[in-house]
Amino acid sequence: MLRYCVGSVLAHISKRFGIHPRLKKNTIRPMVTLPSCAQPRDHSLPNPSWSKEMMENYDHFNSQCEVEGAKEGSGLWTRLPSYSRSFKFVPGGGLLSKIIQSEARLFTRNIKDQGAGFEYVLFINKTKDQCVGIFQAGPQLEGPPGKVHGGATATMIDTVTGTHSSYICGPCMTANLNINYRSPISLGSTVMVESTLDQREGRKTFLSCRVTSWDGSKIHVESKALFLSISARQIFGM
Numbered sequence: 633m634l635r636y637c638v639g640s641v642l643a644h645i646s647k648r649f650g651i652h653p654r655l656k657k658n659t660i661r662p663m664v665t666l667p668s669c670a671q672p673r674d675h676s677l678p679n680p681s682w683s684k685e686m687m688e689n690y691d692h693f694n695s696q697c698e699v700e701g702a703k704e705g706s707g708l709w710t711r712l713p714s715y716s717r718s719f720k721f722v723p724g725g726g727l728l729s730k731i732i733q734s735e736a737r738l739f740t741r742n743i744k745d746q747g748a749g750f751e752y753v754l755f756i757n758k759t760k761d762q763c764v765g766i767f768q769a770g771p772q773l774e775g776p777p778g779k780v781h782g783g784a785t786a787t788m789i790d791t792v793t794g795t796h797s798s799y800i801c802g803p804c805m806t807a808n809l810n811i812n813y814r815s816p817i818s819l820g821s822t823v824m825v826e827s828t829l830d831q832r833e834g835r836k837t838f839l840s841c842r843v844t845s846w847d848g849s850k851i852h853v854e855s856k857a858l859f860l861s862i863s864a865r866q867i868f869g870m
């Protein structure tokens with residue numbers, strides 16, 4: 633689904649930049665040969681900066697994931713890979729990310745030092761209409777002394793609900809994000825960010841999202857989000 637969404641967006645971009653891809657069943661097959669790009673790094677895989685709590689929750693969801701190659705939907709959860717740019721989800725995306733705004737980086741993946749900024753992994757459960765993010769907030773996300781900046785928390789919520797919504801309805805943008813901060817998050821701690829689909833209404837997707845401590849014992853944030861489906865024209869001003 634995501635490959636298809638990004639694929640259709642890329643088809644428009646490629647056309648604009650004269651690459652003329654031909655879409656074939658959820659993938660892009662460019663008519664010109666693209667130079668090979670190194671496999672992009674999947675930031676959603678564990679690294680040495682991940683805490684015991686982060687690893688414990690990662691293992692919990694990962695153990696309930698689909699086995700690679702199994703029929704889609706046979707497992708409860710799917711781990712979502714994460715790259716420095718969304719383009720990199722699709723074949724040829726590595727090259728496009730070098731052509732279009734080459735300096736651009738996904739906001740949550742722009743701090744290179746492992747553990748310094750957002751460390752996270754997302755899992756989606758299509759049967760339950762849920763998406764879960766396991767986040768570890770690094771020292772460069774400070775707001776009040778020793779605590780996570782509220783904007784950084786909003787970013788976590790936008791990331792999980794935005795990804796969730798993209799999987800449900802394809803390309804979309806945040807129209808409204810309403811956040812109630814209940815208790816501060818300590819820097820370095822692991823939190824769970826859980827998005828649930830409330831309803832769909834035409835182009836609108838309504839979601840609820842909760843941020844809790846890693847073991848679910850403490851509520852940090854409760855929020856509601858509205859995403860609106862958009863066309864490639866709206867994203868790239870074509």
Ligand SMILES: CCCCCCCC/C=C\CCCCCCCC(=O)SCCNC(=O)CCNC(=O)[C@H](O)C(C)(C)COP(=O)(O)OP(=O)(O)OC[C@H]1O[C@@H](n2cnc3c(N)ncnc32)[C@H](O)[C@@H]1OP(=O)(O)O
Nearest residue numbers: 638641718790791794795798803804805806807808860862
């Ligand atoms: C990109 C390709 C896909 C990639 C997929 C990869 C997935 C995974 C990869 C990586 C994960 C990353 C995940 C991160 C996610 C981050 C997401 C963001 O942060 S997005 C940036 C912040 N958002 C903006 O900048 C929007 C700015 N606003 C706009 O552009 C427009 O206002 C927009 C598109 C939201 C709506 O504009 P209109 O012209 O299309 O629609 P109108 O006609 O205004 O509204 C349509 C309906 O929606 C209601 N509506 C619009 N805005 C509303 C609002 N704020 N609150 C309530 N209702 C609203 C209206 O009242 C109307 O309702 P009635 O049809 O009459 O019932």
